[in-house]
Amino acid sequence: THTYSKLHCKSTTYFEIVALLEMECYIRLGSIGPLRHVALSHLLHVIQPRRCCLLIPIPASLTSPPLFVFTRATHHACTLDSHVSPFPPSPRLLGSNPCLKRPCPISISAPYVLDAFDPPSASALTHPSSPLYKYAILPSRSLHLLSHLPHSLCAMGSLDANLPGVTIDGFKPLDLDGLREQLLLSVDFIVDYYKNVETQPVLPQVQPGYLRHIMPAAPPACGATLEDALRDIHRGVLPGMTNWASPNFFAYFPATLGSAALVGDFIASALNPVAFTWLSCPAATELEELVLDWMAQLLRLPPAFRSSSDSGGGGGGVIHGTTSEAILCTLVAARDGAVRRAGGVPISRLVAYGSDQTHSTFAKACRIAGFDQANVRLIPTQLGSGYALVAARLRDAMAADAAAGLVPAYVCATVGTTSSTAVDPLGLIADVAAEFGVWVHVDAAYAGSACICPEFRRFLDGVERADSLSISPHKWLLTGLDCTCLWLRDRPRLAESLGTNPEYLKNGPSESGLVVDCKDLQVGVGRRFRALKLWTVLRTYGVAGLQAHIRSDVEMARAFEGMVRADRRFEVVVPRRFALVCFRIRAWGGGEPAAEADNRRLLALVNGSGRAYVTHTVLGGKYVLRFAVGSTLTEHRHVASAWDLIRAKTDEVLGGRPLE
Numbered sequence: 001t002h003t004y005s006k007l008h009c010k011s012t013t014y015f016e017i018v019a020l021l022e023m024e025c026y027i028r029l030g031s032i033g034p035l036r037h038v039a040l041s042h043l044l045h046v047i048q049p050r051r052c053c054l055l056i057p058i059p060a061s062l063t064s065p066p067l068f069v070f071t072r073a074t075h076h077a078c079t080l081d082s083h084v085s086p087f088p089p090s091p092r093l094l095g096s097n098p099c100l101k102r103p104c105p106i107s108i109s110a111p112y113v114l115d116a117f118d119p120p121s122a123s124a125l126t127h128p129s130s131p132l133y134k135y136a137i138l139p140s141r142s143l144h145l146l147s148h149l150p151h152s153l154c155a156m157g158s159l160d161a162n163l164p165g166v167t168i169d170g171f172k173p174l175d176l177d178g179l180r181e182q183l184l185l186s187v188d189f190i191v192d193y194y195k196n197v198e199t200q201p202v203l204p205q206v207q208p209g210y211l212r213h214i215m216p217a218a219p220p221a222c223g224a225t226l227e228d229a230l231r232d233i234h235r236g237v238l239p240g241m242t243n244w245a246s247p248n249f250f251a252y253f254p255a256t257l258g259s260a261a262l263v264g265d266f267i268a269s270a271l272n273p274v275a276f277t278w279l280s281c282p283a284a285t286e287l288e289e290l291v292l293d294w295m296a297q298l299l300r301l302p303p304a305f306r307s308s309s310d311s312g313g314g315g316g317g318v319i320h321g322t323t324s325e326a327i328l329c330t331l332v333a334a335r336d337g338a339v340r341r342a343g344g345v346p347i348s349r350l351v352a353y354g355s356d357q358t359h360s361t362f363a364k365a366c367r368i369a370g371f372d373q374a375n376v377r378l379i380p381t382q383l384g385s386g387y388a389l390v391a392a393r394l395r396d397a398m399a400a401d402a403a404a405g406l407v408p409a410y411v412c413a414t415v416g417t418t419s420s421t422a423v424d425p426l427g428l429i430a431d432v433a434a435e436f437g438v439w440v441h442v443d444a445a446y447a448g449s450a451c452i453c454p455e456f457r458r459f460l461d462g463v464e465r466a467d468s469l470s471i472s473p474h475k476w477l478l479t480g481l482d483c484t485c486l487w488l489r490d491r492p493r494l495a496e497s498l499g500t501n502p503e504y505l506k507n508g509p510s511e512s513g514l515v516v517d518c519k520d521l522q523v524g525v526g527r528r529f530r531a532l533k534l535w536t537v538l539r540t541y542g543v544a545g546l547q548a549h550i551r552s553d554v555e556m557a558r559a560f561e562g563m564v565r566a567d568r569r570f571e572v573v574v575p576r577r578f579a580l581v582c583f584r585i586r587a588w589g590g591g592e593p594a595a596e597a598d599n600r601r602l603l604a605l606v607n608g609s610g611r612a613y614v615t616h617t618v619l620g621g622k623y624v625l626r627f628a629v630g631s632t633l634t635e636h637r638h639v640a641s642a643w644d645l646i647r648a649k650t651d652e653v654l655g656g657r658p659l660e
Contacts, residue, residue, distance in 0.1 A: 182226045189230050190262075193238070194245060198633065201610030202246045204239060211236055242613070247633035250642060251615040253418070253446045253580075254630030256549075258478035264536030265480060268529035276525045278515035279507045285518060288531035292317035294538055295485055298452045298546075299471070302464040305487040307516070316491040318521040319530045321482035323445040326470035328365040329486070329522060331410055333497045334439030334467075335369055338409035341437060350409040351375040351401045355389040355424070357417040359443060375406065383620050386574060387420050389413065391428035398436045408436040413466070415459050416447025419617040419626070420574045420582050423447070426462030440466040445484065447578050449476035450554070453547050456578070476553070476579075476630060477546055479537050483530050486521075495520040553579040556639045557629040563643045569650060573619055579629040582619065585650060588657075596623040598653050605649040612642040 214236040244255050275284035289307045296306045296317070307316030320326050331352065338350055347370045354362045356378045366376045377397050381387040398408045411433055413424040426442060433440045442463055448471030450456040463469055470486045473479035488494055499520035501510075509515045519525045537546075557579035564570045564583045573582040585602060587595035599616070603625060606612055615626050629639060 185226055185230060189234075194633070197243050197246050198248065198638075200238075200243055200246065202243050202248050202613040203607055203610060204241055205610065206240045211240060245631065245633065246613075247631050247635065247638040248612045248642060249631045249634075250627050250629065251613045252626075253475050253628055254632075255474060255481055256476055256478045256630060256632045257480040258537060258541065258632060260536045260540035261478055261480040261533045264533030267536075268532040271529060271532075273529050274526045275529060276519035276527060277505060277507065277517040278509050281529070284529045284531060285516060287535055288319055288518065289316065289516065291531050291535045291538065292319065292485055292487065295471075295473075295534075296487060298543060299448070299460065300457060301469070301487060304464075304489050305469065307491075314492050315487070315489050316516070317485060317487040318491075318494075318518055319534070320470075320484045320486055320522060321528075321530075322361075322484050323359070323443055323470050323472055324361040324365065325523060326468075326484050326486040327362055327412060327441060327443065328368055329494060329498060330439065330441045330468045330470075330488070331365050331369045331371075333494045334410040334441075335371070336497045337439065337493060338407055338437075342407045345407055348372045348375070349405070349407050351377060351398075351406050352409060353377045353379065353394060353397060353411040353438075355379050355381050355387075355414070355417075357381050357387050357389075357419055357422050358412050358414055359418055359445070362412045362443075375401075377401075381422070383574070387417065387422040387619060389424040389429065391425055391432050394429060395432045395435070398432065398438070402436060408438045410439045410441065412441050412443055415442060415444035415451075416578060418446070419624075420619055421447055421577045421580045422574075423459050423577065426460070427465060428462070430462055430465030434465075439468070442466045442469040444469060445472040446475050449473060450550050450578050452477075452543065453550050456550075459577075473534055473537070476550065477537065478541065478549060478632060479534050483534055485534075491516075491521065498522065500525070553630045553634070556634065556636055557581055557627075559636065560627055560629065560639050560643060563640075567647065569654065573622065573624050581627045581629075582617070582624050583627065584622065584624050585653070592622065599623050599625060602646070602649055602653050605652060606646055609645060609649070611645050614642075614646075 215232070243249060245257070273281035273284050275281035275288075278285045293306045293308050304315045305317065320329070335347060335350060339345060339347065342349075350371060352362075352366050352371055352375065354377070358378065363373075363376055363378070367373065379389060379393050379397055381389060394411065401408055411429060413426055413429045415423050415426070417423075426440075430440050432438075442460075444451070444460065447456075447459060448469070451460045467490070468486060468488045470484055472484045474481045474483045499517075505519075510517050518527055541549075557576060561572060561576045561581045561583075564572055564581060569585055570583050571586050573584060576582075585595060585598045590597075600623060603614060603616055606614055615628075617624050617626055627642070
């Protein structure tokens with residue numbers, strides 16, 4: 001029996017298990033089964049133990065030292081199933097220890113991986129707030145042995161902040177000597193995640209509150225290595241991740257990320273400027289203006305939206321985090337302008353307009369901006385118009401409000417609605433808005449990215465009549481959260497509503513009027529260097545690369561749409577425009593209630609399998625499934641596999657039910 005085990009897991013990761021003991025002991029590791037741990041005299045010649053996962057007391061009648069179980073793992077933390085210690089403590093070991101109320105086997109569940117550089121003190125093992133106290137119960141006679149433990153025992157846990165002997169000397173939070181190694185560890189972690197994400201369930205198999213059973217309830221008193229932190233992430237965070245990066249993710253709209261954006265965002269985080277004024281970081285401000293003008297050229301926006309334009313109209317842009325911020329900021333500017341034009345009318349008389357397909361962030365922005373909720377119009381849409389906002393209905397609503405003494409102030413048109421990618425007629429909406437002096441904002445968060453391709457540019461026709469436009473490259477242009485581009489025809493109007501100029505931020509360049517201070521174009525003051533990752537994406541992939549990415553996703557969605565149409569059990573609810581397919585099991589003999597039940601069950605079965613993730617919406621009163629192609633790693637084989645899964649689960653839903 002003088003051997004030790006190397007366990008080869010499915011992921012090819014292995015654990016080397018050693019134990020400091022004078023006898024054999026069995027411990028169940030994961031689902032692999034019982035392992036035999038052999039004598040210390042042999043193991044010390046095989047491997048140097050490094051980490052202590054668990055300490056189990058043994059009867060005082062034994063002359064051998066307490067049992068210490070050590071593990072060393074590559075990439076994965078060692079976790080143990082609940083099991084019973086092979087040596088229940090004798091009454092003599094209980095003493096006054098409040099954790100042991102009576103002689104019984106010790107049941108260990110989800111042991112914590114413990115790592116640090118300093119050996120634990122006696123109080124670290126006996127203080128009730130320490131995780132070592134929970135998982136490492138030792139007889140008091142054995143505390144003198146702690147001086148012989150490896151340095152990696154104490155510290156992943158929530159030790160008492162006033163614990164005697166816990167001191168930090170020479171703390172260096174940015175240790176340049178170790179930074180390169182830490183970054184390489186992080187790169188390995190990220191690459192391994194992306195290599196393996198396809199094999200992981202898209203939706204996590206966890207219950208609410210799961211993480212509190214893994215992570216300590218209080219912060220650690222002692223630090224640990226980055227390797228330990230990454231191990232904690234792997235052990236606690238990754239199992240609870242909804243894997244948006246999975247090629248089997250077809251829910252919502254995608255949150256795409258290319259390696260160029262990842263690197264650009266990393267460098268921006270390392271540079272870490274707080275670019276609220278031009279002077280606080282000239283490079284951040286000027287790169288933002290440059291990259292927004294690049295994007296405006298890609299989208300063929302009129303010169304009035306570019307900061308480099310000679311039109312003299314004061315146009316330009318700013319990068320926000322999300323579309324929610326862009327809508328809120330433009331709504332505030334429209335609100336203030338409407339109040340001034342109407343001679344100081346109260347905000348309670350202003351009206352904002354959208355459709356019943358406009359994103360919910362519009363209604364939220366209206367609440368924040370002080371609009372009376374009774375004055376937020378969500379005009380109904382119908383299948384006949386492709387669920388787009390009908391300009392004639394918008395005109396009727398504005399005319400009725402004006403006749404009632406209200407003031408139309410803002411309309412949010414959408415290019416690519418969330419439910420169905422409907423496209424509102426921008427030119428016709430702008431015509432109506434011009435009659436009433438209304439600000440027109442175009443929300444093209446998702447579909448706007450497709451308009452860098454000439455074949456999709458027509459969906460932005462009429463944008464030249466709008467006051468503002470927002471597009472989110474983090475959705476479909478491989479830029480990663482968060483990044484929303486906002487362009488304005490008259491950028492100073494936004495600064496009039498949001499600008500601040502406290503004494504401590506005053507400076508020569510700002511006072512000269514020759515520069516832009518981005519703090520005046522957003523809600524907050526501080527801001528991230530988002531422009532760098534967007535610039536890195538454009539600089540690295542070029543226009544051709546980004547267009548190829550868009551077209552590939554659209555082609556995969558077109559293929560999926562064809563599969564759906566070829567199966568008479570399904571219907572495509574609205575024509576596909578971009579890379580979203582809205583479909584459902586048809587309403588057969590049971591009518592709409594039965595069809596909704598069928599589609600709800602189909603969605604639950606597909607998502608419950610872990611092999612794909614799809615979401616739903618309601619269109620025209622019908623429960624509809626949304627299949628959005630766009631995850632960065634998705635290929636045709638993933639789309640085909642998802643369709644096979646959907647068909648198989650549909651067989652379960654319908655059973656042998658005849659189709660009428």
